[in-house]
Amino acid sequence: MLKFTKQQVVAEYLPDTVSPQSMKTFSFAPSNIALCKYWGKRDAELNLPINSSLSVSLAHLGSKTRILLSDTEQDQVVLNDELLAADNSFAVKVIAFIDMFRRGADHKVRVETENNIPTAAGLASSASGFAALMQAVNEFYRLELDLSLQSAFARMGSGSASRSLFTGFVEWQMGQREDGMDSIAAPLAAQWPELRIGLIKVSTAQKPVDSRSGMNRTVATAHLYQSWPMQAAADLSQLHTAIETQDFKLLGQTAEQNALSMHATMIASWPPLLYWQADSVTAMHKIWQLRAEGLSLYFTMDAGPNLKVLFNTADEAEICKQFPDMQVITPFGNQ
Structure with missing residues (x-):
């Protein structure tokens, strides 16, 4: 009721x-x-x-x-x-x-x-x-x-x-x-002028399962979901620290793990809910490889196949070279 x-x-x-x-x-x-x-x-x-x-x-x-x-x-x-x-x-x-x-x-x-x-x-x-x-x-x-x-x-x-x-x-x-x-x-009062967000659009088609339905399915059927509230609370605290100290590595790591943790609960639901497409996974592996080679970038994903890349302006030229079709957003500056 x-x-x-x-x-x-x-x-x-x-x-x-x-x-x-x-x-x-x-x-x-x-x-x-x-x-x-x-x-x-x-x-x-x-x-x-x-x-x-x-x-x-x-x-x-x-x-x-x-x-x-x-x-x-x-x-x-x-x-x-x-x-x-x-x-x-x-x-x-x-x-x-x-x-x-x-x-x-x-x-x-x-x-x-x-x-x-x-x-x-x-x-x-x-x-x-x-x-x-x-x-x-x-x-x-x-x-x-x-x-x-x-x-x-x-x-x-x-x-x-x-x-x-x-x-x-x-x-x-x-x-x-x-x-x-x-x-x-x-x-929040904090500003971060050097922060950039890159949009990697894997697909602009309407997703087959809307977020509301996907959310309900996950909560109802995924045992992994039981750990999600604790994960989110810890990540929120870490993000506040990262923003207050302008610690980009902490910001990126926390955001990426939070996104993957959320998607893990979806994959563990029944029927399995996987918004990723093959190109999504390819982009993830490319980001991980670039990071292993010393480039500072991270990604996050909502309930869909598209990636949002987090990086600082100092690395913008190289990252745009690696992802030439990526749209770059300046959250704290003029467009």
């Missing part, structure tokens, strides 16, 4: 009636890459995590969203200039999120979203998507919610969206409250 529904929690922080207005400009939210992963929920309805997590944003890569009043007979969702069918899974999730704030009003909306990263390919498009949607909802309904509340509500659309309301390093606290309102993200 549910302790709280999303609607019950959100309603506590909204006015009795809402005042919609068409947005003239788009709200933007960056995608983020978790260095300490979120994997597993203590409450599926509210997307409350079993462990705290820490990410770094991807600067200009992410999602733009605006909401317009519509004179049509049904709500509309437009993704990258394509009008989605009403029963499209993404459209259904978007409108369900809008409904948490619409308060039963009978107006219809048109939601326009643009991603400059592949959708549902393990590059955190849902995180930036629901964070941008939350910002758009806040403006469209003139709610004037602070960022902590927006983070909590964005989390109900996609857990990692709680982190995409911010830039730089961001920590999402797991929280303890049953209503989840202490399960929010906040940015």
Whole structure:
């Protein structure tokens, strides 16, 4: 039996009636890459995590969203200039999120979203998507919610969206409250101008098992998962130390082990869940070989086949030579 529904929690922080207005400009939210992963929920309805997590944003890569009043007979969702069918899974999730704030009003909306990263390919498009949607909802309904509340509500659309309301390093606290309102993200003050993230896109196709389903399968069937919360807590502490001391080796080692530990729990689930493709493994071996030869680089992976390479600007030229198709992101600098 549910302790709280999303609607019950959100309603506590909204006015009795809402005042919609068409947005003239788009709200933007960056995608983020978790260095300490979120994997597993203590409450599926509210997307409350079993462990705290820490990410770094991807600067200009992410999602733009605006909401317009519509004179049509049904709500509309437009993704990258394509009008989605009403029963499209993404459209259904978007409108369900809008409904948490619409308060039963009978107006219809048109939601326009643009991603400059592949959708549902393990590059955190849902995180930036629901964070941008939350910002758009806040403006469209003139709610004037602070960022902590927006983070909590964005989390109900996609857990990692709680982190995409911010830039730089961001920590999402797991929280303890049953209503989840202490399960929010906040940015860290630390900057790391020399840090670079390289995107190795093995596949931009939609993954066959979405993260939510994969997470549920892992928690339900993988005995290895029992050790995950302890691993994540230890990794989170190590990452804080690495960021505070600007220790790149510690940052990279911790992020890579955390990612591989998460994927190990997926592989140990049943049926086995393996997001990697052959080219993913080839890239891993190449990174390990380059590191053995003295080049300082590490990788992390979310629930998908694509790799995110961590390195410092001093090694950028050589690493780009080794991976000529890699897209380089500067999280703490101008693009």
